Amino acid sequence: xxxxxxxxxxxxxxxxxxxxxxxxxxxxxxxxxxxxxxxxxxxxxxxxxxxxxxxxxxxxxxxxxxxxxxxxxxxxxxxxxxxxxxxxxxxxxxxxxxxxxxxxxxxxxxxxxxxxxxxxxxxxxxxxxxxxxxxxxxxxxxxxxxxxxxxxxxxxxxxxxxxxxxxxxxxxxxxxxxxxxxxxxxxxxxxxxxxxxxxxxxxxxxxxxxxxxxxxxxxxxxxxxxxxxxxxxxxxxxxxxxxxxxxxxxxxxxxxxxxxxxxxxxxxxxxxxxxxxxxxxxxxxxxxxxxxxxxxxxxxxxxxxx
Numbered sequence: 504x505x506x507x508x509x510x511x512x513x514x515x516x517x518x519x520x521x522x523x524x525x526x527x528x529x530x531x532x533x534x535x536x537x538x539x540x541x542x543x544x545x546x547x548x549x550x551x552x553x554x555x556x557x558x559x560x561x562x563x564x565x566x567x568x569x570x571x572x573x574x575x576x577x578x579x580x581x582x583x584x585x586x587x588x589x590x591x592x593x594x595x596x597x598x599x600x601x602x603x604x605x606x607x608x609x610x611x612x613x614x615x616x617x618x619x620x621x622x623x624x625x626x627x628x629x630x631x632x633x634x635x636x637x638x639x640x641x642x643x644x645x646x647x648x649x650x651x652x653x654x655x656x657x658x659x660x661x662x663x664x665x666x667x668x669x670x671x672x673x674x675x676x677x678x679x680x681x682x683x684x685x686x687x688x689x690x691x692x693x694x695x696x697x698x699x700x701x702x703x704x705x706x707x708x709x710x711x712x713x714x715x716x717x718x719x720x721x722x723x724x725x726x727x728x729x730x731x732x733x734x735x736x737x738x739x740x741x742x743x744x745x746x747x748x749x750x751x752x753x754x755x756x757x758x759x760x761x762x763x764x765x766x767x768x769x770x771x772x773x774x775x776x777x778x779x780x781x782x783x784x785x786x787x788x789x790x791x792x793x794x795x796x797x798x799x800x801x802x803x804x805x806x807x808x809x
Contacts, residue, residue, distance in 0.1 A: 515590050517541045519573065519625065520600025522549040525705055528738035529597055531557060534564040536746060541586055543571035573600050573624030574610050576787060583631030592639035593632055595745045598625040598646045607669040615664040621678035626685060626783045640697035645744045648682035648702040648757065651675055657769040658779060681779060683757055683766050688776035690755035699754035701744050705737040
């Protein structure tokens, strides 16, 4: 490998959902390794607070905020353009932002909010940034998925927008299954380009995640909160996949606690991965959408923002 992955001098990373939780910890770790980091944030006020903290932790750190609401395809594209205007390469992309929404909401694009923000927005952002990743090759893409993908047997191919019955944890699980299928197909499509793509389960982390979920979900999280891992442990596998020489060249994998693990049968489906990619391309181009509903608050990294 031409560039030493464990060192970050002169290297550029993009981290989504960076203003809190494991995204914030991931940025801190990359800055400590000498990376220049572009941190995407939905909430500018929280982003500015995180920025001040990063600069206190690592004086002279090269870190910038990029506004990005991943549940909006226009915002995802605008963020990609803003990033391309600032850097000419990306060595590491960490798609970290994720949300669980308590009731069905529809974005201005006519998409169910969890599917849009957790899968389709990152899909669009990643595709738009691929030219910069190719320029930096060898480069790495890291997608934060979850073992919650096991909550569903498969994608609801006839109802990806969850119009027929909405159960927040099932919808979230489907979006995390989508993350793994996206990883699988993107890794296949990037064969020979010296860009690796991997995903991971961060563990059940003690963050603000789930605060916008249903009353039952919030109650459940409150009960188990004392047993949850902290943000540093939750970010560990993301940071490892983004920087460690031991995973150089590894691609298409699903990891937990720095170990390659086997996801569900649906997540291992090459046919499902290809099918989701094709549907995502159609949705991203506006060729197919569900009925639009009212615009709502966007949730980034588990935090609801008005």
